[in-house]
Amino acid sequence: MKQTLLAIAVLFAVVAGAQEVNIIPKPTKVETQPGNFVITPATSIVLSETGLERSAQFLNDYMQKFYGFRLPVIKNGRSQKNNKNNIVLDIEQIDHPVPGAYAMIVTPNGIEIGGSGSLGTFYAIQSLIQLLPMEKKKSLSVPCVNIDDKPRFAYRGMHLDVGRHFFPVSFVKKYIDFIAMYKMNTFHWHLTEDQGWRIEIKKYPKLTQVGGYRNGTIIGRYPGKGNDMTKYGGFYTQEQIKDIVKYASDRYITIVPEIELPGHASAAIAAYPQLSCFPDEATKHPKNTVWSGDSTGKQVQQVWGVFPDVFAPTEYTFNFLQDVLDEVIPLFPGKYVHIGGDECPKDNWKRSDFCQQLIKEKDLKDEHGLQSYFIGRIEKYLNSKGKQIIGWDEILEGGLAPNATVMSWRGEKGGIEAARQKHTVIMTPGAWMYFDHSQTKKEKEDSVTIGGYTTIQKVYSYEPIPDSLSTEESKYVLGAQANVWTEYMRYPSKVEYMIFPRMSALSEVLWSSKDTKSWPDFEKRMLAELKRYDWWGVTYSKAFFDPANNIPELKDPALK
Numbered sequence: 406m407k408q409t410l411l412a413i414a415v416l417f418a419v420v421a422g423a424q425e426v427n428i429i430p431k432p433t434k435v436e437t438q439p440g441n442f443v444i445t446p447a448t449s450i451v452l453s454e455t456g457l458e459r460s461a462q463f464l465n466d467y468m469q470k471f472y473g474f475r476l477p478v479i480k481n482g483r484s485q486k487n488n489k490n491n492i493v494l495d496i497e498q499i500d501h502p503v504p505g506a507y508a509m510i511v512t513p514n515g516i517e518i519g520g521s522g523s524l525g526t527f528y529a530i531q532s533l534i535q536l537l538p539m540e541k542k543k544s545l546s547v548p549c550v551n552i553d554d555k556p557r558f559a560y561r562g563m564h565l566d567v568g569r570h571f572f573p574v575s576f577v578k579k580y581i582d583f584i585a586m587y588k589m590n591t592f593h594w595h596l597t598e599d600q601g602w603r604i605e606i607k608k609y610p611k612l613t614q615v616g617g618y619r620n621g622t623i624i625g626r627y628p629g630k631g632n633d634m635t636k637y638g639g640f641y642t643q644e645q646i647k648d649i650v651k652y653a654s655d656r657y658i659t660i661v662p663e664i665e666l667p668g669h670a671s672a673a674i675a676a677y678p679q680l681s682c683f684p685d686e687a688t689k690h691p692k693n694t695v696w697s698g699d700s701t702g703k704q705v706q707q708v709w710g711v712f713p714d715v716f717a718p719t720e721y722t723f724n725f726l727q728d729v730l731d732e733v734i735p736l737f738p739g740k741y742v743h744i745g746g747d748e749c750p751k752d753n754w755k756r757s758d759f760c761q762q763l764i765k766e767k768d769l770k771d772e773h774g775l776q777s778y779f780i781g782r783i784e785k786y787l788n789s790k791g792k793q794i795i796g797w798d799e800i801l802e803g804g805l806a807p808n809a810t811v812m813s814w815r816g817e818k819g820g821i822e823a824a825r826q827k828h829t830v831i832m833t834p835g836a837w838m839y840f841d842h843s844q845t846k847k848e849k850e851d852s853v854t855i856g857g858y859t860t861i862q863k864v865y866s867y868e869p870i871p872d873s874l875s876t877e878e879s880k881y882v883l884g885a886q887a888n889v890w891t892e893y894m895r896y897p898s899k900v901e902y903m904i905f906p907r908m909s910a911l912s913e914v915l916w917s918s919k920d921t922k923s924w925p926d927f928e929k930r931m932l933a934e935l936k937r938y939d940w941w942g943v944t945y946s947k948a949f950f951d952p953a954n955n956i957p958e959l960k961d962p963a964l965k
């Protein structure tokens with residue numbers, strides 16, 4: 406029955422054509438009016454103020470890509486604001502605590518956009534894009550509509566792990582475009598891992614020469630059916646990173662780089678074994694996994710998991726990390742550096758005489774205290790350079806560093822605790838926000854994933870402000886983010902498959918008002934959204950159409 410209803414709704418949407426307004430994330434207010442405005446190559450984009458060029462450029466790039474033409478841009482066009490056949494971009498005063506509000510009016514004569522700052526105008530362009538027909542032609546009918554819109558949360562993030570698998574610059578840019586089109590504003594770029602160090606550091610060339618490559622990768626889900634015995638890796642040069650940061654900034658997206666410490670450090674240790682408490686010990690891997698190539702000395706990991714060989718809290722390591730951060734800081738203009746802090750086994754610190762001595766000397770309680778000491782030193786260094794740290798919720802253990810923001814991933818407990826301690830929080834609880842989880846039930850699984858079961862319905866149901874926080878405490882919750890760990894995402898198409906359609910739901914959780922939240926309404930708009938995915942040519946999961954998850958096995962090897 407449900408499927409029949411959905412099919413009828415799809416048919417209706419298709420017959421109704423471009424005149425449906427199906428914007429995701431849902432705007433604050435949408436009033437449809439009769440009639441439409443038709444964009445043709447003769448339509449101009451009129452900029453009433455300076456600073457709106459990026460919005461015009463984004464729209465024109467989209468027009469070129471999907472319709473094969475660009476619109477003329479008239480700068481300093483204040484005097485032409487009232488002429489017909491224009492898309493007028495303007496700045497308006499809109500009183501709202503979170504930046505990015507806008508108003509858009511489409512009449513048969515033209516389109517007027519007033520953004521609260523150039524950011525609001527940019528978000529209006531994203532809504533306009535969703536009003537365009539999904540058909541390549543030279544006259545594009547846009548339904549007449551009045552829209553008022555404003556974001557709910559200040560932090561609206563997507564994460565991507567490029568350590569487990571490496572993705573080319575072109576895909577990172579595509580990913581940033583997705584973030585922009587859903588009115589999100591933060592790209593958390595997980596750049597270092599046990600299985601690969603992905604950022605060029607000029608003072609330590611071996612980080613990428615050695616740490617950027619592994620000799621093989623386990624095949625299939627951990628512990629794997631063998632090893633592909635193939636060297637794998639890659640890294641971003643600092644020039645490429647600058648290019649990506651500029652690309653993101655042109656789309657009003659801040660990049661938060663993550664340099665993992667003190668755990669998940671196998672690749673760095675493979676490059677510089679002195680970073681380990683036990684430089685002479687060979688890298689360990691679980692007995693039930695198959696290893697490729699040299700297994701003596703320190704190696705970049707080929708197996709997924711959490712490993713005991715972590716950074717030693719020595720002066721050598723602190724100098725190394727400060728040197729690394731000295732090269733990272735100028736590349737990323739945003740205020741945050743993510744320092745990881747998760748999944749740092751204490752085994753090596755427990756059996757290291759140096760660490761035990763340090764715990765005594767610094768009067769620390771135990772190895773958790775040592776982790777806090779480690780994070781605290783790094784925080785102090787980054788604060789002295791004008792940066793703030795974000796860390797995974799393990800940074801609460803043994804005491805929070807004074808100015809840290811907590812990313813709550815093991816449920817919401819860490820986030821709640823941090824907010825109560827008056828620390829800012831970003832919610833990424835696994836059950837809702839881990840887009841590496843399956844979208845189908847385990848027994849019906851369509852491709853290998855890390856496990857779990859996080860449907861789009863579940864993502865849509867997420868509320869970033871926990872009930873247990875008071876109004877005052879909830880102010881510390883900046884927003885939320887989905888995490889995309891890539892153990893089982895070898896290719897860009899698989900990343901797309903894992904983020905779509907869940908990212909559409911996330912955008913609505915982060916942007917739209919809680920008061921208008923409605924799954925049936927969202928589901929209806931999702932039907933147009935799926936058409937848009939096809940139009941964009943992105944790969945996505947269709948599991949949500951079929952609550953019983955009777956999904957045929959995927960044939961595309963890239964999705965395996």
Ligand code: ACM
Nearest residue numbers: 747748797814888
């Ligand atoms: C994490 O998923 N280890 C933050």
